Amino acid sequence: MPKIGVFVCWCGSNIAGTVDVEAVSEAMKTVPGVVFSTNYQYMCSAAGQKMIADAIHEYHLDGIVVASCSPRMHENTFRKTAQAAGLNPYMVEIANIREQCSWIHKDKEEGTRKAIVLAKAAVAKLLHNQPLQAGTSAVTKRCLVIGGGIAGIQTALDVANAGYEVDIVEQRPTIGGRMAQLDKTFPTLDCSACILTPKMVEAAQNEKIRIISYAKVEKVEGFVGNFRATIRKKARFIDENKCTGCSLCMQKCPSKKGRDEFNMEMNNRPAIYIPFAQAIPNVAVIDPEQCIKLKSGKCGLCEKVCSAGAINYQQKDELLEREYGAIVVATGFRPMDPSPLNELGYAENKDVITSLELERLMNAAGPTKGTLLRPSDLKHPREIVFIQCVGSRCDENTNRGKPYCSKICCMYTAKHAMLIRDKYPDTNVHVFYIDVRTPGKNFDEFYRRAVEQYGVDYIKGMVGKVAREGDKLMVRGSDLINNRQVEIAADLVVLATAIEPDPSARSIGTMLTASMDTNDFFTEAHAKLRPVESPTAGIFLSGVAQGPKDVPETVAQASAAASKVIGLLAKDHLVTNPCVALSDELLCNGCSQCEKVCPYGAITYENREVRGPGVREVRRVARVNPAVCQGCGACTVTCPSGAMDLKGFTNQQIMAEVDAICL
Amino acid sequence: MDQNTRFLTETVLRISGVDPRKCMKCGKCSGTCPNYDAMEYHPHQFVSMVENGLIEQLMNSNAVYLCLGCMACVERCPRHVAPGKLVGALAQLKLRKQDGNHKGGNDIAAMADEKVPQQLLMAAMRKYRK
Incomplete structure (x- = not known):
């Protein structure tokens, strides 16, 4: 019988407060196979680990059980300790007596009893453990960045500058993302385009970076270090290599009724267009829904005027297959549609606009060339009302919006109010707010400047109704500080709408098996200590895809994600997890169930000669690729004949644990 | 409290x-x-x-x-x-x-003024008319 040592951790008072650790280590001494049992204040400390190593040497232990926190926390620590002391690291079992015992119980007697049972189960499993050897797999030294906004661009630049190839896949015809649509950035009020476009150009000129615009990732296979992605490059009906971006075609195109997405659909654009002047790639694209030639076969004017001969009406979607070692999700956000909040009248009134629409109205390249004119009659608004928290901070039972704070709205509203008061001092600006949240360097000073220096009227309270009366918008809201209801006859109402993840995020998350929260933001591997990694190995998070952020935070996170990518790509080989599935070919009946449930495509079927007692024939049997298998165990529970087993978590081991608990 | x-x-x-x-x-x-x-x-x-x-x-x-x-x-x-x-x-x-159920239906008119909503009068009737 193997010799087993048991080490019970107090975790300070985290475990010892609810579990009698002394009683647990005493009780374990009587369990068959256990030759040594002790307890200590912090097993993960250097002294605790030394205690384990010493016991392994002294008692010639074959395996150890550490009764402590969740294996997600310190399994690796103790495996390394055991390995350094000469044990196979897979001869270590963790009994989770913290998260699954002490933290959830109050009664010390019951807690102690449960801790003993859990430790016994771990010993029972360990008696069936086999030493396992980890293999290695190669790393493809290229990174895929999904999304070409400021987050994607920054990550790509940092990875490329470290010497690795990067592909940016952007769904729109140009990179730049939301930041390209902004007029100014808080709190320094520098022009957004002026600081973004040099980065876009830098990305385009970097020989390690390949920008694949107007494209989407359709399929991702493989695993960390060895992903294979299928990318659909949509037909733009333009030869990217020939188009010079002269924009003559845009002027001549007779079909000018397209909605300009870049200007938040506040003006029209031709069927053939370049989204904005500094677009990268600076190449036109034809909207097939709108192009007369593509719809009816007549016209063809752009082809006639294009001196570069770049127009190609026959162009088809193109599928690219590329291999990557790491994938960065930088899918960004969009503003929530406020139409369902019908008391604000966004759908009925042209002069009720979102903050992003205001950005375009104030931008020199926007629909009004930077003069603030309201959309309905193009008059200067003299009375402007801002409403904050539209669709943010809502209870989930209301269907009124998102439960989270969108984080950036307080600051950009202060920015808008300040810029308007600065440029048009005869305009009154009112801001309805619940709380003004300005945690950030120089942020509160910025907001105070809007109030004290620019005289923006901040009203604590929310708006209950926006209704049109003549050419005015009557805004009724509460003024909680003065304990009154106010009514303002406004010319323009601006809604600080919540931000939500880009709609493409959900399908990308599914494709990458990267976990997301209920709001479709990507979940990080650890909320504090691994904020830029997905729990899925090889997937990294950059920008608002992970949660609401402003530009400086996005850039910081993008660079952090890049450093993690570089750390991965710098390795020549990765150590693989040896806890993978294994099929017993004698038991396999060739039903293909495992192949269907495997999320990683690790199982294939082949005809092979099977040899066993009294058996020698060719059968169709399952085969697991251990380099692709992630050890999720879906196949083991699906297999009807019990042929599939998971190393480190065999059916025998699991049953032994169950018996130890129940018998 | x-x-x-x-x-x-x-x-x-x-x-x-x-x-x-x-x-x-x-x-x-x-x-x-x-x-x-x-x-x-x-x-x-x-x-x-x-x-x-x-x-x-x-x-x-x-x-x-x-x-x-x-x-x-x-x-x-x-x-x-x-x-x-x-x-x-x-x-x-x-x-x-307020006084439990001891009011008569006739008392209600005196309690009402022109600002009291119709709905409330109806509710009071239902309660006190018995």
């Missing part, structure tokens, strides 16, 4: 099904209220006053009767708090409490 206040608060919360702790004090209800100026206490005050046990103060105020019951505050509350339901619960509590 004394025993009576606690009893009243719990009763109001039970009748209305409202959880005032969910309120984030945004004032949307009071911004929405069409009868705001007539009411001594405003919808958002109902929520925080009930939470703080100031039930008697609310019950002795005309605000309870001046609520039109339009439920706009309930509809638009982003936190699912429903101040209008609190007002309804307070009105009900007041009806139940």
